[in-house]
Amino acid sequence: MVPLKYNVRSLRARKVGSLMTIFGIAMVVWASIFAFGLSSGLDKTLEIAAEPLDVIVLRKGSTSEAVSAVTESAAREIKALKGIATNAAGTPLAASELVVFAYLPRRGAEIKVNVSVRGVDSVSRALRKEMTIVEGREFKEGVREAIVSRAMANRFQDLGLGDKFKVDGAEFEVVGIFEAGGGAVESEIWTDQAVLAQIAKRTGAMSSMQFRAASAADQERLINHIKNDEQIDLGALTEKQYYAEQAAQSSLIKFVGYIIAFVLTVGAMFAVANTMYGAIASRAREIGTLRALGFGRFSILFAFMLESLLLCVTGAALGCLAALGVNFLLGGIQTGTMNPGTFTEVAFSFDFGPMILLQGILLAVVMGLIGGFLPAFRAVRMKVVDALREV
Amino acid sequence: MKYFPLILRNVFRNKVRSTLTAISIAISLFPLMLLYAFLDLQDDMANSTAQYNRVAVLHEGGLAGQLPIAYVDRVRRQSGVKNAIPMSWFGGNYREERTQFAQFATDPKVFFEVYPEFTCPPDQIAAWQADKTGCLVGTLLAASKGWKVGDKIPLQGNIYPVDLELTVRGIFDGPETSDRSWLVFHFDYFDESLKEARAPNAGNAGIIMLRTDSASKMSPVMQSIESSFASSDAPVKPMTEKEFGASFLEMMGNVRGFIRMTATAIVIALVCVAANTMAMAVRERTREIAMFKAIGFNQNTILGMFLAESVAIGLLGGLIGGVGTKFLFWYIDMSAVDPGLAMFYVPWRTALWGVALAAAIGLFSGLIPAWRAAHVSVIEGLRKVV
Numbered sequence: 001m002v003p004l005k006y007n008v009r010s011l012r013a014r015k016v017g018s019l020m021t022i023f024g025i026a027m028v029v030w031a032s033i034f035a036f037g038l039s040s041g042l043d044k045t046l047e048i049a050a051e052p053l054d055v056i057v058l059r060k061g062s063t064s065e066a067v068s069a070v071t072e073s074a075a076r077e078i079k080a081l082k083g084i085a086t087n088a089a090g091t092p093l094a095a096s097e098l099v100v101f102a103y104l105p106r107r108g109a110e111i112k113v114n115v116s117v118r119g120v121d122s123v124s125r126a127l128r129k130e131m132t133i134v135e136g137r138e139f140k141e142g143v144r145e146a147i148v149s150r151a152m153a154n155r156f157q158d159l160g161l162g163d164k165f166k167v168d169g170a171e172f173e174v175v176g177i178f179e180a181g182g183g184a185v186e187s188e189i190w191t192d193q194a195v196l197a198q199i200a201k202r203t204g205a206m207s208s209m210q211f212r213a214a215s216a217a218d219q220e221r222l223i224n225h226i227k228n229d230e231q232i233d234l235g236a237l238t239e240k241q242y243y244a245e246q247a248a249q250s251s252l253i254k255f256v257g258y259i260i261a262f263v264l265t266v267g268a269m270f271a272v273a274n275t276m277y278g279a280i281a282s283r284a285r286e287i288g289t290l291r292a293l294g295f296g297r298f299s300i301l302f303a304f305m306l307e308s309l310l311l312c313v314t315g316a317a318l319g320c321l322a323a324l325g326v327n328f329l330l331g332g333i334q335t336g337t338m339n340p341g342t343f344t345e346v347a348f349s350f351d352f353g354p355m356i357l358l359q360g361i362l363l364a365v366v367m368g369l370i371g372g373f374l375p376a377f378r379a380v381r382m383k384v385v386d387a388l389r390e391v
Numbered sequence: 392m393k394y395f396p397l398i399l400r401n402v403f404r405n406k407v408r409s410t411l412t413a414i415s416i417a418i419s420l421f422p423l424m425l426l427y428a429f430l431d432l433q434d435d436m437a438n439s440t441a442q443y444n445r446v447a448v449l450h451e452g453g454l455a456g457q458l459p460i461a462y463v464d465r466v467r468r469q470s471g472v473k474n475a476i477p478m479s480w481f482g483g484n485y486r487e488e489r490t491q492f493a494q495f496a497t498d499p500k501v502f503f504e505v506y507p508e509f510t511c512p513p514d515q516i517a518a519w520q521a522d523k524t525g526c527l528v529g530t531l532l533a534a535s536k537g538w539k540v541g542d543k544i545p546l547q548g549n550i551y552p553v554d555l556e557l558t559v560r561g562i563f564d565g566p567e568t569s570d571r572s573w574l575v576f577h578f579d580y581f582d583e584s585l586k587e588a589r590a591p592n593a594g595n596a597g598i599i600m601l602r603t604d605s606a607s608k609m610s611p612v613m614q615s616i617e618s619s620f621a622s623s624d625a626p627v628k629p630m631t632e633k634e635f636g637a638s639f640l641e642m643m644g645n646v647r648g649f650i651r652m653t654a655t656a657i658v659i660a661l662v663c664v665a666a667n668t669m670a671m672a673v674r675e676r677t678r679e680i681a682m683f684k685a686i687g688f689n690q691n692t693i694l695g696m697f698l699a700e701s702v703a704i705g706l707l708g709g710l711i712g713g714v715g716t717k718f719l720f721w722y723i724d725m726s727a728v729d730p731g732l733a734m735f736y737v738p739w740r741t742a743l744w745g746v747a748l749a750a751a752i753g754l755f756s757g758l759i760p761a762w763r764a765a766h767v768s769v770i771e772g773l774r775k776v777v
Contacts (some may be wrong), residue, residue: 017667024663038649041607059552061484066455067550103453111634111641114453171656256429260422260653264660270415271664277407278671335649343454 001229001301002295007310014279018311021275024365025315028268033323033352033360035257041351042253042337043297048241049184053085053219054127054147054239056098057209057226062235064342065099065208065247066116072096074232076211081225082212083218086157087126094211095123098193100200102167106336114344115156117146117167117189119196119206127210128185136161136176139191144199146191148177151347155336159189170199172325184243187347247337253337265363276308280379287379288387299378304379308372309365316364320357327352394692400701402707405672409704410534412668416661416708416749417715423657424745425717426650428737432568435738437636439568443508444606446613447478447635448599451626453479457595458625460582463498469615471599471608474504477578479597483546483555487754492532493573494546494582496597502527504614508565513541515561523580525560529571531734533562534723544574551592551657553584570734600632658752666756669701673760680764681772690765697761698754707755 011018036059057078062068075096078084084092098119103112112159118124125131140143149157153174158165160245163174180186213219219238226236280287290300327333336347399507402409448466450456460477467475479496499520503509511527519525528538538544544557557576565571578596585593603612613629620627628749630638640647674682717737725735 016670020663020667020670024660024667027656027660027663031653031660034649034653035658061547061549061552061554063484063549067482070554101453101455103451103455106641109641111638112453113641114455185635254648256425260424260657263418263422264657265413267418267421267664268660270411270418271660272666274408274411274415274664274668274671277411278667282675 001299002290004306006087007303007307009280010283010307011233011311014282017275017278021271022315024271025268025367026366026369028264029316029319029360030322030363031264031321032261032363033356034350035260036321036356036359037252038335039257040350040353040356041348042319043334043344044351045182045186045246045346045348046184046247048129048182050238050243051127051129051212052238052240055211055213055219055223055236056239056242057211057234057236060235061116065097066101066342066344068208068370069205070207070209070234071205075206076144077229077232078211078226079207081222083214083222085214087123089122093126094209095121095127096206096209097121097124098200098202099207100167100196100202102165102189104159104165106155107157110178114342115152115189116342116344117191119193121191121193124190124210126210127321129180129183131178133176134177136174139175141192142195143192144170144195145175146174146189147174147178148189149173149186149347150177150179151186151334151336152189152345152377153335153346153350155347165189167196167323168199168201170247172208182349184246184346187345196209196268198361201229243303246342261363265367268367269371272308272312272367273375275313276304276372276375277378279307280304280375283379284382284387287382288384288389291326291382291384301376301380304376305369305372308376309368312364312368312371313361316361320360323352324357325362339380359362382389394696396698398696398703401672401696401700402703405675408668408671409707412665412704413708413711416705416752417712419657419661419664420709420712420745420749423654423748424713424737425550425740426654427510427744428716428720428735428741430437430647430650430770431734431738431741433636433640434568435568437633437640439566439630440636441606443506443632444603444609445505445615445632446601446629447632448601448607448616448629449477449635451628454598456625457592458597458599458627460594460596462580462625463596463599465619466599466601466616469612469619471603471612471615472678474501474603475599475601476501476505477596477598479578479581479595480487480550480582481546481548481555482550483548485544485546494526495573496573496578497575498578499525499527499575502575505600507602509563509570509571510565511561511563519560522558522560523577524556524558524576526557526576527561527563528559528574530562531563531571532573533559535572536561551585551588552582552590553588555581555584567734567736572734581712583723628675631748658748659727661749661752662756664703665752666760668704669697669757670759672700673697673764676764677767677772679770680767684767684769685773694765697715697764698757701757701761702750702753705749708753709746709749711747713742716745719743 008331057070058065058068078123079092079094084090085299100117101114102117104115105112134150141146153159158172161174161177164171213222221259223236226232287300336345411543434456450458463475463477477497481494481496483494498618519527538559540559540561542559546555546557548554582593603609609631616629680693720737
C-alpha cells in the first residue's frame with residue numbers, strides 16, 4: 001500500500017491548486033446543504049406538528065383547516081364518541097377550533113400576507129406539544145387579546161409584544177410570546193375562540209376539530225366512523241396524513257433544491273477530475289518510480305482515489321462548517337414562506353441536522369469517487385518504462 | 392489578432408483539461424440559468440401585464456375577504472373603467488386530488504374585454520358563452536392534462552361545499568409571457584351551485600379584475616374605487632395587476648433571496664474551478680513562457696494571451712451551458728414537476744447573460760495566473776523543471 005502520507009503531501013505540494021478545488025467543493029457542498037436544509041426544515045416543521053394518535057376532522061373535500069367547517073352539532077356528537085382519550089378530570093381531549101386569516105405585513109415589507117389566527121378552546125393546549133409563554137402573559141378569555149409565537153413576532157411588524165393587529169377590522173393586542181419547540185403551531189396566532197367567532201361572524205360552525213384517540217385501534221375505528229356516519233358527514237384523517245399532505249405542497253421548493261444539488265455535484269465531479277488529471281500528469285515520473293519500487297497497480301489506483309476523496313471530503317467538511325457557522329452566527333436561520341396549500345405563512349428554520357450534513361458529505365464522496373476514478377485509472381495504465389522516461 | 396491561432400491552439404492543447412473545465416462551467420451554469428430564468432420570468436410576467444392597464448380589486452382584508460357580487464357593476468360604472476369581471480378562485484380538487492391549477496369563476500360575456508391578450512377561436516368562445524357549465528382552458532393546462540374540447544372536468548369543492556362538473560368548450564392561447572395554465576368558467580353556474588347548497592359564502596365575487604381605458608386612468612380609478620367603498624361593509628383595496636402579482640411573490644418569502652444566495656455560491660465555485668485550470672496551464676508552461684520572453688515577447692502580450700485563453704474556455708462553457716440550457720427547455724416539460732411551471736422557459740436575455748457571466752468568470756479567474764505568467768523571470772523560467 002502507498003502510505004496515505006504520500007497523498008497528503010502531494011496535495012500540500014500543490015497548495016494553490018488543491019486549495020482552489022477544496023474551496024470550490026466547499027461552495028458546492030454549502031449550496032447543497034442550504035438547499036437540503038430549506039426543504040427539510042419546512043418538512044420538519046410540519047412533521048413535528050403531528051402527534052401520532054391525533055385526528056383532525058374537516059368538512060368532506062376540504063384539504064385544509066382554513067377552508068373547512070364543522071358544525072356545533074357534529075362536534076358535540078364526535079366529542080361523545082367512545083375511544084377518545086381523556087384528561088385527568090375525565091374531559092375528552094377534543095377541541096373544535098376556528099381558523100381565520102389576518103392580513104399582515106412582514107417586517108421591512110409593504111406587501112401583506114395571510115397569517116393563521118386560531119381561536120382555541122380550553123382543551124386545545126393539551127393537544128399541542130408543550131407551549132410555553134416566554135414573554136408577557138396568557139391571553140384572557142372574552143377580550144381581544146392574543147399570544148403569538150416567537151418566530152411570528154420576529155417576522156411580522158404588528159406582532160411584537162404589546163403591538164396591535166387587526167382581524168376583520170377588529171383590533172387585537174399581543175399580550176404574550178410563546179415557544180413550542182418548532183412545529184406548525186409556531187406559525188400561528190392564538191386567541192379566545194368566542195371572541196374570534198364573534199368578530200369573524202362565525203357562529204354555529206368552527207373550522208375543524210381535533211382529538212386524541214385512546215389507542216391506535218380506536219383511532220382507526222373513529223376515523224372510519226366519522227367518515228361513514230351520515231349524521232356527522234365529515235372527513236377525518238390522522239394529523240400525520242394531514243401534515244404530510246401539506247408538506248407535499250412544497251414539492252416545488254424541494255425539487256429545485258435537489259436539482260441544484262445534483263447538477264452541482266456533477267459539475268464538481270468534472271472539477272475534481274480536472275484537478276486529479278493535472279496532479280497525475282505532472283507526477284508521471286513519480287508514479288513510474290512507485291511502480292518500479294514494487295507498488296502494484298491496485299495500490300496506485302487506491303492511492304489516487306484516496307487522494308481525490310481526501311480533496312473532496314476536506315472541501316465538504318469546510319462547506320459543512322461554513323453552513324453551521326452561518327447558522328450559529330445568526331442564531332439559527334429562521335425564514336418563512338407561503339404554504340401553497342393554505343396560502344398562509346409558515347415560519348420555519350433551516351435544518352442543519354446530522355442527516356443533512358451527512359448528505360452533503362455523501363455528495364462529496366460521490367464526487368471524489370467518480371471524479372477521481374478516470375484520472376487514477378490513467379495513472380495505473382501507464383507503462384513503468386514510459387512513465388520513468390517522462391520529463 | 393495575429394496571436395489568435397496561437398491562443399486557439401493553446402485552448403485545445405490539453406484537450407482533456409479544457410474540455411473538463413468547459414463542461415464543469417457549462418454544468419454549473421445549468422442550475423444558475425434555471426434559477427435566474429425563474430426570477431426573470433416572474434419579472435417578465437409582471438412587466439408584460441402592465442400594458443393592459445388592469446387593476447385587481449381585493450377586500451381590504453386580503454384574499455380571504457369577500458366582496459359582494461354587486462360590487463362588479465358598481466366598479467364597472469366608475470368613469471375610466473373599460474370593463475370589470477369577477478374572478479372567484481374556486482380551488483377545487485380534480486379527481487379527488489388536490490389540484491395546483493387555478494380555476495376562476497368569471498363573466499364569460501366580457502372576459503376577453505378584460506383579458507384582450509388571450510385568443511380563442513370565435514366559435515369556441517360562442518360555445519363557451521352558450522353553455523353554463525362550459526369552461527375555457529389555457530393551452531398549457533390543456534396540454535399537460537391532455538384535455539380537448541368536449542372533455543368533462545369534475546371538480547370537487549375544497550373551499551366551497553359544492554362539486555362542479557365542467558365541460559371544455561374552448562382552449563385559449565396567449566403571448567409567451569402570459570400564464571396559460573388555468574381555466575375559467577361561468578360565475579352564474581358557480582353561484583347557483585352555492586345557493587343550492589345553502590353555502591354561507593354565495594354571492595361572493597372573490598376579487599374583481601378591471602381594465603381601465605388608459606394607463607393614466609389607473610391611479611385615479613384606484614383612488615375613486617377605494618374611497619367609494621371606504622365606508623361600506625366590505626372596504627376594498629385596489630392594486631395594479633403588477634402589484635397584485637408582486638404580492639404573490641412576496642408570499643414566497645425569502646425563497647427569492649435564498650435563490651440569489653445559492654446562485655452566488657455557484658458563481659464562486661465556478662471561479663475556483665476555472666482559476667484552478669488556468670493556474671495549471673501556467674505552471675505547465677513556465678518554460679515555454681520564459682522562451683517567449685527570451686525571443687522578445689513583452690509582458691502585456693503574454694498577459695493578454697493567457698487572459699484570452701481563459702476567456703475562451705469560459706466562453707465555450709458559457710455557450711454550452713447558457714444557450715444549451717435554453718434549447719434544452721424547449722424539450723423539457725416542467726409542468727410534470729409542478730403545473731405552475733407549465734410555461735417555464737429560459738428567456739434569451741437570461742441565456743446571454745449566462746454566456747457573458749461565464750466569459751467574465753474566465754477573465755477573472757485568469758487574472759492571477761496570467762499576471763504570474765507575464766512576470767516569470769526568463770532565467771528562472773528556463774531553468775525550471777516542471
